[in-house]
Amino acid sequence: MDMLISVVSTVFWGLVTISILIFIHEGGHFLAARACGVRVTEFFLGMPCRFNLHTTLRRSGTKIGVTPILLGGYAAICGMDDLDIPSTPDVLASIHRHGTVTVEELALELGIDAEDVQEACIQLMGWGSIAPVFADDDRKRDKYEAGTFAALPRDAAGNTVYDGRAFDAAHATGEGEAWEPPMGQDAFFEHERSRTYAGVGFLKRAFMLVAGIAVNVVFGFLLLMSVYSIIGFDVPVDVNRIGSVVEGSPADAAGLESGDVVISVNGEQTDSWTALVTALQAAGDTDPGATISLDVERDGSQHTVEIAPDEEGLIGINVPYENFTLNPIDSFFVSADYIYQTVSGVISLLVPTQTMEVLSSSTSIVGISVMSAQAAASGPAIYLTFAALISLSVGLMNLLPIPPLDGGKLVIEVVQAITRRKVPLRIRSILSYVGVALFMALFVYMLQQDITRFF
Template sequence: MQTAIAFILIFGLLVFFHELGHFLFAKRAGIMVREFAIGMGPKIYGKTHGETIYTVRLLPIGGYVRMAGDDMDGTELSPGYRVGLIVDEDNCVKKIIFNQNNKQLPDLLFLEVERADLEKDLFIEGYDEEENLVRYNVTRDCILVENGKETLIAPYDRQFNAKTVGQRAMTIFAGPLFNFILAFFIYLMIGLLNGVPTNEPIITEVVENHPAAQAGMLAGDRVKSIDGHAVETWQDLVSIVQSRPNKTINVTVERDGTTENLTMTVNEVKEKNGETYGQIGVTSPKVHNPLKAVVYGAQETYNMTMRIFELLGMLITGQFTIDALSGPVGIYKTTETVATWGIFALMNFAAMLSINLGIMNLLPLPALDGGRLLFFGFEAVRGKPIDRQKEGMVHFVGIVLLMILMVVVTWNDIQRFFF
């Protein structure tokens, strides 16, 4: 249960910030946002505020911001439709009601539609009950009512596709950008609450049942040398130890003004890509300084970003295969393990996942944010947008391929953890 809660909170936080980026920059550009959703599938909670409905959906596997002008967003008033109208004091339509065949509303005007434009010219024209051809202007905040569901119309200037290439690109880019911002703030909080590691080769904690503890190393020891190599910084210590997995090392430490010589065998840690490194089970000293915490947050975000790019490059070059990738099941199992290491390990894991989500979404692949940005780039070069049907088909193919990849990765996770 604890793992499930941690998984939902972490995944929900990552998705929330990603979609918040899209949402805020859409609002900044003047785009109407129909829905801000966390999760996918059936709605389990919804709250309307202003022109947006905020929903939580059943499946915690993503989220979305539905903007006006999306393919499924438009409502067409075709000739022959019979609608009911409610007008304001200026005789402008403020509400259009579909499927209304009775006069239960006293101020309702009935109209058989002949022509209508709810995007640019904002009018509706048709025949009233006396068969007279009449025309009404439509307010910009007119509401459509169909089967009890109310929807605001979206004038063209409030739609996504009406905005400049730069505004649309920034709205899409803002999602991954906010994942990097979230990672920075998580690392910042780690630095503020847990302290920022210094570069002094001083031991502050020795992990039980690890080589350092078994050899008699104590908190407060200052490492002077390893196998005769001088250790002046914490990075020196890390570099030497990581390069000696499964090897016995001689460590000289300074303790209370005296020198101690310790012998230990370095543990071997194996990464998913097959690489190994050494570990002896010690932690570095930390300082509590807000300014250093800010620098630490930026450095850790940058370092993790570079690390993920390295792993991505190894995947592209075939240095490790798709079997090394993890889907929701793998992330859940990893969360289960990391949660036992404490809150700061869990926070660090969340920051890594946030950066990973940001990078993956920026890949120039169909259906991802990076794929949409690629089309915006083509539009900027050509001076006109690519045909929306063709672009939609490319994204549809991308969605299918991503779903296939997700199924394969999830099946690999199930085999790895349960068989």
């Protein structure tokens, strides 16, 4: 039973810690996208799943909620995949001209293959431009397999509910109603693309990528400051007062209690915990196994207690602890030092001569789960400090220039801005596959370490 409880505790705290921190990271992307006028259709705690609990934000139309697969979180920012699909402008215009139309009807009308139409519709769904339509008896409920698509509600300027405050709901069409763009087909297509990640400029795209990293770092920093300046830590105090007595120990049998003040040991004065420990060790070294005499003060009265140490020479008393907090300025510098150490660790990972040393001290999701449970059992201050350090690591590790991390995407954006040419999708895909393969190898390596370390 104890083993089962330990496993459940490890899994629970691991999922809670990792999911919340990734959710916060994705929240940075979500807020930055909305600030840049880019549509976000979904923002969930947990991985994508057909079954979920959610509500729709009135201001942005974004579905926000939780899924049963609590392994992180995601923000569905529109247009992250910048694909060049020639038929997309025609399909977009045709769907709004009809209001609701099937893939087959679009293919026949536009004179293109149904597969090309489906591909364009998937892209437009990813832009938040159209919606899939399902029959009541359709059990698939997979939007990527829909055969019918509908125009979203549009106001006179062409805005949808995903455009937030710009959307005039009072004078908008209904979903599936025909709408003719007043700006013309090409301008309408550019209007839709401008509300996506791919349709905004370099600075906005870079801001969206860095926002998740920044939120993790700021969250970790503020959490550390809160722990040090508000919650505080229990630290040992060098006084001659007993903090606690081990149950069943010689001290417990002799009647010692928490809060008792030990004045002397075998006649030697003890005015601190250091002096008390030194005197007890000296008494044991002088005459091992002999009874030790302690002069103790309790509630203003003094009395002498005779104690026979156990086989290891211990009497069973613990040092007292007191809660200690830092002032805001000291908390700031201590928290900033943690950021510096984390940045140094990430940089060391990129130095070939230090890479293996850094990896040997790193841990996988299994190790994080085990340490999360241990930290939670040690109290809120320890757990929140641990969560803050993981948040810093999640944020700064995402700066590594390896796709599909944010740092890798940022490098691609920089290359495209300098060359003024798009990096081909094939190249981006290869880089992403290589990055995923690298992380899988690192995961296996660190998982092997964690199994040896914790089990």
